[in-house]
Amino acid sequence: MGLSNPLPMHLGVSASRVRLPAGGWTTLLVFLCERFPAIACEEWEARIHKGYVLHEDGSAVTLDEPYAPHQFIFYYRNVPHEATLPEDAQVLFEDEHLLVADKPHFMPVTPGGRYLQSCLLVQLKRLTDCESLTPIHRIDRETAGLVVFCKRAQDRDAYHALFREHQVRKWYQAVAAFNPLLHLPLVYRSRLAEADKFFLSQEIPGKPNSETRVSLLKRVGEEALYQLQPLTGHRHQLRIHMVSLGLPIRGDQLYPQLLRGPDEADDFSQRLQLLAQRIAFIDPVTGEERDWQSRRSLQITNAH
Numbered sequence: 138m139g140l141s142n143p144l145p146m147h148l149g150v151s152a153s154r155v156r157l158p159a160g161g162w163t164t165l166l167v168f169l170c171e172r173f174p175a176i177a178c179e180e181w182e183a184r185i186h187k188g189y190v191l192h193e194d195g196s197a198v199t200l201d202e203p204y205a206p207h208q209f210i211f212y213y214r215n216v217p218h219e220a221t222l223p224e225d226a227q228v229l230f231e232d233e234h235l236l237v238a239d240k241p242h243f244m245p246v247t248p249g250g251r252y253l254q255s256c257l258l259v260q261l262k263r264l265t266d267c268e269s270l271t272p273i274h275r276i277d278r279e280t281a282g283l284v285v286f287c288k289r290a291q292d293r294d295a296y297h298a299l300f301r302e303h304q305v306r307k308w309y310q311a312v313a314a315f316n317p318l319l320h321l322p323l324v325y326r327s328r329l330a331e332a333d334k335f336f337l338s339q340e341i342p343g344k345p346n347s348e349t350r351v352s353l354l355k356r357v358g359e360e361a362l363y364q365l366q367p368l369t370g371h372r373h374q375l376r377i378h379m380v381s382l383g384l385p386i387r388g389d390q391l392y393p394q395l396l397r398g399p400d401e402a403d404d405f406s407q408r409l410q411l412l413a414q415r416i417a418f419i420d421p422v423t424g425e426e427r428d429w430q431s432r433r434s435l436q437i438t439n440a441h
Contacts, residue, residue: 149263152211282413312410313384315361322352
């Protein structure tokens with residue numbers, strides 16, 4: 138392994154590296170507390186006590202170890218008291234190049250905030266023992282469905298290029314109100330940008346940079362099942378476009394009104410009825426036609 142990550146995974150988590158600059162810190166612990174102010178000193182003490190902070194040779198850092206600049210130390214992220222999610226992901230496909238997972242609602246794809254062991258990437262790394270496993274695209278934590286992972290580092294650029302060049306076909310399903318006055322199918326376009334709250338997006342005036350094809354699959358009472366085909370990949374694009382059409386997706390806690398922030402506890406009974414249902418592309422590494430479909434489904438009520 139190269140210098141960037143000479144240590145093995147621990148419970149599916151790869152070691153992170155930090156370089157020690159010149160400075161007047163008395164101990165490594167003091168440096169870590171100042172370098173990462175978002176992490177409490179008590180948490181750094183706990184990580185050092187558990188052996189989660191290491192030198193390049195794998196030896197453990199001690200609580201009172203003097204600070205020595207111009208070297209690297211490594212640490213394993215840890216989230217104490219991590220919440221348990223109600224469902225596990227399923228692996229739908231795996232070969233030497235790719236892994237396709239069917240993600241449940243509420244599960245983040247990658248570590249962040251309150252989620253580490255429960256995120257999809259760490260779970261799959263534990264399962265496969267593949268440290269180079271990398272998602273080649275993302276879906277929202279609240280969205281269920283397909284996520285494709287690259288297994289080999291040398292293949293990543295080729296797979297990422299598929300998304301940059303819009304060579305991937307994606308089909309989503311969503312549940313929202315039925316509007317008999319809306320003529321479907323249609324293509325909706327708008328310009329999306331980051332909103333005042335960092336975790337939200339918004340439509341603004343200007344040349345469209347997002348595009349979604351919306352079709353009706355079936356009506357059930359006052360609700361309907363829609364097929365959404367995003368031709369671009371902006372954050373929350375499908376959710377915002379459906380709101381703009383007067384069809385907010387059932388269970389959406391962000392749009393059109395913010396009901397629950399990212400740091401608030403989840404209500405697992407309120408699932409966003411949005412599913413990444415199918416994904417297809419020509420594999421740039423093998424030349425094969427790739428086409429997968431989720432085994433999950435959405436809930437449609439029969440309200441009148």
